[in-house]
Amino acid sequence: MKTNDLIRLLEEDAPAGMSLGRRITLALLAGVVVAALLLIVTVGLRHNLASVFETARVIFKVGETLLLAILASALVYRIGKPDLPARTRALMLLVPLGLLVAAVVTELALLPPADWGSSWRGQHAAFCVFFIPVLALAPLAAFLVALNPALAGAAAGLAAGAIAAAVYAWHCPDDSPLFVATWYVIAIGIVTAAGGLIGRRSLAW
Amino acid sequence: MASEADWADWMRRAIGGDAEAYHRFLHAVTPRLRAMARRRCDQFGAPPSEAEDVVQEVLLAIHLKRGTWDPARPIGPWLSTIVRNKMIDSLRRHGRRVDIPIDDVVEWLPAEAQADGSERVDAERLLARLKDPQRDIVRSISVEGAGVRETAERLKMSEGAVRVALHRALKSLAAFYRRDRHEDE
Numbered sequence: 001m002k003t004n005d006l007i008r009l010l011e012e013d014a015p016a017g018m019s020l021g022r023r024i025t026l027a028l029l030a031g032v033v034v035a036a037l038l039l040i041v042t043v044g045l046r047h048n049l050a051s052v053f054e055t056a057r058v059i060f061k062v063g064e065t066l067l068l069a070i071l072a073s074a075l076v077y078r079i080g081k082p083d084l085p086a087r088t089r090a091l092m093l094l095v096p097l098g099l100l101v102a103a104v105v106t107e108l109a110l111l112p113p114a115d116w117g118s119s120w121r122g123q124h125a126a127f128c129v130f131f132i133p134v135l136a137l138a139p140l141a142a143f144l145v146a147l148n149p150a151l152a153g154a155a156a157g158l159a160a161g162a163i164a165a166a167v168y169a170w171h172c173p174d175d176s177p178l179f180v181a182t183w184y185v186i187a188i189g190i191v192t193a194a195g196g197l198i199g200r201r202s203l204a205w
Numbered sequence: 206m207a208s209e210a211d212w213a214d215w216m217r218r219a220i221g222g223d224a225e226a227y228h229r230f231l232h233a234v235t236p237r238l239r240a241m242a243r244r245r246c247d248q249f250g251a252p253p254s255e256a257e258d259v260v261q262e263v264l265l266a267i268h269l270k271r272g273t274w275d276p277a278r279p280i281g282p283w284l285s286t287i288v289r290n291k292m293i294d295s296l297r298r299h300g301r302r303v304d305i306p307i308d309d310v311v312e313w314l315p316a317e318a319q320a321d322g323s324e325r326v327d328a329e330r331l332l333a334r335l336k337d338p339q340r341d342i343v344r345s346i347s348v349e350g351a352g353v354r355e356t357a358e359r360l361k362m363s364e365g366a367v368r369v370a371l372h373r374a375l376k377s378l379a380a381f382y383r384r385d386r387h388e389d390e
Binding site: 021 | 278282368
């Protein structure tokens with residue numbers, strides 16, 4: 001095939017359609033809505049939500065997951081664009097990491113060592129690690145479809161996992177940073193790894 | 206000679222559906238890509254005949270990736286990044302070809318001798334791997350120069366089906382290039 005023949009093929013191919021940014025925005029909206037609805041219709045919001053919302057631990061848990069969701073989503077927007085470096089946005093992820101470490105240290109300082117174990121285990125560790133990836137299914141699928149031409153699976157997984165965690169935090173009765181630092185991180189890690197594996201197969205262009 | 210601003214302008218209009226602007230863009234970019242590819246091939250000790258394969262792989266990538274360019278930004282850095290990445294991929298793949306069994310080399314050499322400077326072996330071999338309606342459509346449009354409508358009539362397909370198959374074919378071609386690389390590794 002001559003190069004001019006190839007150019008003719010490219011010209012005849014349909015116009016580009018929606019821009020990458022708009023596809024990601026649609027995926028983000030769809031993913032958040034589906035994950036939130038899924039939480040509400042299955043396990044529901046936490047029953048004592050209004051009253052516990054004043055405690056520092058709950059505010060930390062909801063705020064931390066939300067911050068991670070926002071920063072990881074910002075990374076997804078950047079990572080599919082070849083001409084823009086993603087490094088600054090990737091380094092921003094150190095902020096929630098630092099907050100998490102600070103919260104764990106504070107919790108360890110506040111709690112008597114005898115209570116560390118029960119706070120770390122919580123009541124629903126297994127459910128947390130199971131349900132965050134379930135909630136992440138919709139945002140992850142939506143991101144992967146939107147990102148089609150980009151090696152961004154892991155970023156999509158991290159954003160999807162963080163969105164799911166930020167949704168799950170509205171149900172989860174385990175509030176200790178020890179719990180969040182362990183089980184939330186494991187759950188988000190599962191989704192990140194899954195996104196990376198799927199992305200390696202399906203996102204290369 | 207067109208400036209980078211012209212390129213950006215053409216690409217912007219092309220994304221908006223202006224086929225004439227896309228035609229201009231592709232024909233303005235290709236000679237530059239070719240010069241770049243030849244220089245790189247020279248620099249890395251690859252025969253200059255491989256440059257045209259690089260050009261075609263880069264053109265495919267630009268086409269399939271064009272949705273990732275933000276029209277509010279200059280097009281130069283976006284193009285350069287794609288060109289550099291694809292060029293590295295392509296040269297690496299061709300660099301390894303030296304080590305493959307003699308059978309494949311025999312197949313490679315005469316075809317290369319026939320090449321008229323812009324006819325490429327890789328693309329030809331990859332075209333042959335396309336599945337049926339896709340391969341017919343690609344040949345009809347590229348080699349025979351038919352439009353989508355003409356191709357649809359000839360193959361007794363709807364225009365929509367031809368468009369979908371054409372787009373899939375281009376994605377498959379890009380994937381074949383990639384997979385080629387993985388097989389070599």
